[in-house]
Amino acid sequence: MAEQDPPRMLHVNLLAHGTEATRPAQSARQRVLFVDQSGQIGGAQLSLLDIARHRSHDSEVVLLDDGPFRERLAAQGVRVHVEAGGAVGALRQRGFGTGALRGLLALPSLVRRVARRAACADVVYANTQRAMAVCVLGKWLHRRPVVWHLRDIVDDSFFGRTQRIAIRLLSRGLTRVIANSQASADAFRALAGNGVPIEVVHNGIDPAPFDAALLRDRLALRVANGLPSTGLLVGLFGRLTPWKGQRVLMEAVARMPGATMVLVGAPLFGEHTYEAALRARAAEPDLAGRVHFLGFRADVAELMHCMDVVVHASVWAEPFGRVVVEGMLAARPVVATAAGGVKEIVDDGETGILVSPDDAPALASALTRLADEAERDRMGVRARAAAVARFSPLAMLTAVDRIVADVARRDGVAQDAPAV
Known part of the structure; x- marks a missing residue:
């Protein structure tokens, strides 16, 4: 895959939110x-x-x-x-x-x-x-x-x-x-x-943190987090556990020379063995240097904003898919698995791309489709508008x-x- 230009700042129309806009009127309750x-x-x-x-x-x-x-x-x-x-x-x-x-x-x-x-x-x-x-x-x-x-x-x-x-x-x-x-x-x-x-x-989901993140320069955010400034950058956000599909994304990225992936999240409940297995896979020649582990982070909105694509790769049906909505609020196209509540969030081909669960080739194909920056930005703008309209606090x-x-x-x- 050819290298791409550094990510430019995406300008979107931010809706007014504020405290009063996101809270119902108080009454005797x-x-x-x-x-x-x-x-x-x-x-x-x-x-x-x-x-x-x-x-x-x-x-x-x-x-x-x-x-x-x-x-x-x-x-x-x-x-x-x-x-x-x-x-x-x-x-x-x-x-x-x-x-x-x-x-x-x-x-x-x-x-x-x-x-x-x-x-x-x-x-x-x-x-x-x-x-x-x-x-x-x-x-x-x-x-x-x-x-x-x-x-x-x-x-x-x-x-x-x-x-x-x-x-x-x-x-x-x-x-x-x-x-x-x-x-x-x-x-x-x-x-x-x-x-x-x-x-x-x-x-x-409160859009305010994402409103603020969208005003940040994406290239500067990448540099500050030690991430590459060129090439397709995809991120998966969530707990490090097998059913969240980090391994599936790894196998997809292994098929995409020039792409880099970021994992944001940490293991819980004794799942550190899985993290060790992920790190071992990331060290293999076809992925070496192309997988970044950032651990648990509070600045999710900013990290999503600096990605080219946000990925949801759960191998089992997700009851809702909060991270999918968050990626949309960050004005990023989301590639997500077509199962559970996620199908109620993503309009396939309009606000994101749906793929079969546990299917690395299909995931790689969808990510390759989003290699074009203009297409990513168009889809990201539609995604944000849909998320603000349909998933408000x-x-x-x-x-x-x-x-x-x-x-x-x-x-x-x-x-x-x-x-x-």
């Missing part, structure tokens, strides 16, 4: 207890951060594990409590060994502690699957309606048979389900039936407010919960 299983920060937690910050004056967050997410919530003025004790973490990390037994023994205490806080709320809002389990198991104590913000495709790709059975049984205690995509909603209905009302609310927050108010009005309880 219901008290909400948000519950999340993780102290780490992922897409689900970033979405909850937006919602909890918006409702910080009348709500609080309970985390079932400590970590940087607690610090991030507190820094945003959100009241946050950690109800740890190992119950959820041990079950996640240790299967059915000794740690799992300790977790099961700790579970009743955890359920009671969360229920005690839930009894002071009008609505209990579970943001993750294990948080949902704790909230539903405690419903006989707190007697509050439980909303589950479903951020998973609950099929056999990610969930074992026992987990799926548990979700189906626990779903009977849910009052409402908010799904982050139609793909997530369809999988839930296939598993649990139509007994629980479910509504699709796509994640909203205002739309998400307004929908969540409406659903919470409706649940409290229809399903809230007049009587006090028993002492727990």
